[in-house]
Amino acid sequence: MNVLFVNPNSISKNYQALATKYAAIETPTWALLLAESCRSKGFKVGILDANAEGLDPKESLKKIKSINPAFICLVVYGQNVNAGTTNMIGAMELANHIKSNEPDFKIGLIGSHIQALPKETMQKEKNIDIGFINEGVYALHNLLKLSELNIENLRTIKGLILRDKAKIFFTKPEKIVPQNRMDEDLPGYAWDLLPFNKKPLDLYRSPLWHAEYQDEFRSPYAAIQTSIGCQFKCSFCMINIINKNDNEEIGVASNYSGMRFWSPEFIIKEFEKLFLLGVRTIKITDEMFLLNQKFYLPLCRLLAERNKDDLNKFWAYSRIDTVKRPEVLNIVRQAGIKWLCLGIESSNKNIRLEVSKGKFEDVDIKEIVKQIENCNINVMANYIYGLPGDTKESIEETFKVSQDLNTLGWNTYAAMALPGSQLYSEALKNNTKIPKNYSEFSFLSFDTQPLPTASLTAAQVLKLRDQKFNEYFSSEKFLNKIEKKFGKIAIDNIINMLKIKLERKIFNSK
Numbered sequence: 298m299n300v301l302f303v304n305p306n307s308i309s310k311n312y313q314a315l316a317t318k319y320a321a322i323e324t325p326t327w328a329l330l331l332a333e334s335c336r337s338k339g340f341k342v343g344i345l346d347a348n349a350e351g352l353d354p355k356e357s358l359k360k361i362k363s364i365n366p367a368f369i370c371l372v373v374y375g376q377n378v379n380a381g382t383t384n385m386i387g388a389m390e391l392a393n394h395i396k397s398n399e400p401d402f403k404i405g406l407i408g409s410h411i412q413a414l415p416k417e418t419m420q421k422e423k424n425i426d427i428g429f430i431n432e433g434v435y436a437l438h439n440l441l442k443l444s445e446l447n448i449e450n451l452r453t454i455k456g457l458i459l460r461d462k463a464k465i466f467f468t469k470p471e472k473i474v475p476q477n478r479m480d481e482d483l484p485g486y487a488w489d490l491l492p493f494n495k496k497p498l499d500l501y502r503s504p505l506w507h508a509e510y511q512d513e514f515r516s517p518y519a520a521i522q523t524s525i526g527c528q529f530k531c532s533f534c535m536i537n538i539i540n541k542n543d544n545e546e547i548g549v550a551s552n553y554s555g556m557r558f559w560s561p562e563f564i565i566k567e568f569e570k571l572f573l574l575g576v577r578t579i580k581i582t583d584e585m586f587l588l589n590q591k592f593y594l595p596l597c598r599l600l601a602e603r604n605k606d607d608l609n610k611f612w613a614y615s616r617i618d619t620v621k622r623p624e625v626l627n628i629v630r631q632a633g634i635k636w637l638c639l640g641i642e643s644s645n646k647n648i649r650l651e652v653s654k655g656k657f658e659d660v661d662i663k664e665i666v667k668q669i670e671n672c673n674i675n676v677m678a679n680y681i682y683g684l685p686g687d688t689k690e691s692i693e694e695t696f697k698v699s700q701d702l703n704t705l706g707w708n709t710y711a712a713m714a715l716p717g718s719q720l721y722s723e724a725l726k727n728n729t730k731i732p733k734n735y736s737e738f739s740f741l742s743f744d745t746q747p748l749p750t751a752s753l754t755a756a757q758v759l760k761l762r763d764q765k766f767n768e769y770f771s772s773e774k775f776l777n778k779i780e781k782k783f784g785k786i787a788i789d790n791i792i793n794m795l796k797i798k799l800e801r802k803i804f805n806s807k
């Protein structure tokens with residue numbers, strides 16, 4: 298085998314006790330895309346999904362040895378797209394274990410963390426031989442043609458960061474797949490390479506809310522993208538770091554914003570493959586699905602033709618200011634998109650406009666949520682506490698607005714300086730305390746280290762987040778709406794989920 302793509306296992310450290318049952322287990326999008334792309338060029342490829350199989354480093358190495366690939370490529374992104382840094386925990390545990398037992402294996406790393414901080418990552422992680430500065434499609438095609446992965450050969454490949462004894466250096470930058478080559482150079486997903494128990498994709502599970510808070514709909518499950526990247530430049534977000542095409546040592550995603558799309562006629566075939574495998578619970582991972590009608594409307598129409606039984610359970614992201622027209626929402630709903638995920642972030646207009654860098658027009662959030670719900674689509678509302686300018690009062694106000702909206706899905710994180718985001722580079726410049734370990738970047742981990750604001754400590758922001766989570770999900774108004782829509786079983790599942798309490802180290806720190 299020329300290359301084994303490995304999705305490492307970090308779930309228990311990132312999600313604490315939520316890992317066992319409640320955290321989603323997502324299909325490894327970029328391992329699947331890269332595997333299919335390399336396979337289409339004639340290379341022999343495989344995928345080891347240690348996360349889905351629950352493998353520790355020892356078990357993973359045993360499997361790797363039995364496959365004996367010429368190159369091990371760790372593909373490290375997040376299950377929510379922002380979590381690529383936290384998943385470095387499992388990736389580096391595995392890399393260290395492999396090298397201490399089998400030092401001759403060549404290990405490469407592709408993912409958002411090394412895209413954001415290539416030099417720092419290579420300096421810190423001595424067991425990574427080859428780093429990729431972006432999504433790595435063309436660098437991989439060229440690297441796999443080499444007769445041997447020695448340093449002389451590797452330095453001729455564009456898009457890499459390499460180690461030659463103590464010296465770390467970049468090769469020339471490499472481009473990302475351009476819009477006009479998407480269907481050809483990223484030709485779909487290698488679904489057939491994923492592990493399963495009894496039937497395809499049954500090791501994967503959706504978040505509870507996506508499955509209408511009912512376990513029976515969570516598996517089989519898959520995530521799929523119909524586009525890559527986002528045209529906006531929100532300061533807290535690092536999504537666009539994947540588009541990086543230079544050798545900056547501290548990458549800032551907003552410098553690489555832009556979107557690329559697969560054609561609707563191409564991507565519908567990937568959905569059809571999933572339907573044939575029996576998968577109807579699907580996350581459309583696109584950062585901004587409901588943005589460009591030229592792509593999403595034809596796709597929704599094609600999906601609607603295949604959803605006459607209304608069994609599709611999809612969710613997708615949307616801007617809050619592009620979902621104004623019921624006729625568009627009706628087509629989206631017919632496609633089987635039963636949830637729209639809205640990044641509301643803050644009820645405070647000034648805070649929202651500042652962090653979103655022009656993402657929003659000034660909109661009436663209540664009106665929009667009402668319109669979406671009137672079209673029989675549920676709303677998953679996302680908020681962030683602790684954005685620049687936030688105070689206790691503005692957070693209380695954001696919470697109050699979220700309770701008034703009373704959406705069927707609710708998610709709030711404490712703001713975090715994620716590598717690749719502008720908040721990260723600003724925090725570095727301002728000497729703000731930022732996480733040192735990968736697990737401190739995780740929103741739900743024990744040692745999470747969110748950002749303070751001018752008037753709140755990081756611990757105060759996090760305390761508000763954890764308190765409001767419980768308050769929202771146990772409110773009578775919310776639970777009544779859930780019961781009406783999804784039944785008693787959904788309420789029981791939510792109440793059981795609330796019994797799990799996250800431990801937070803920062804609450805006990807001085």
Ligand code: SF4
Pocket residue numbers: 527528529530531534535536584585640653656
């Ligand atoms: S809209 Fe902002 S937060 Fe959402 S993906 Fe784009 S840049 Fe990131």
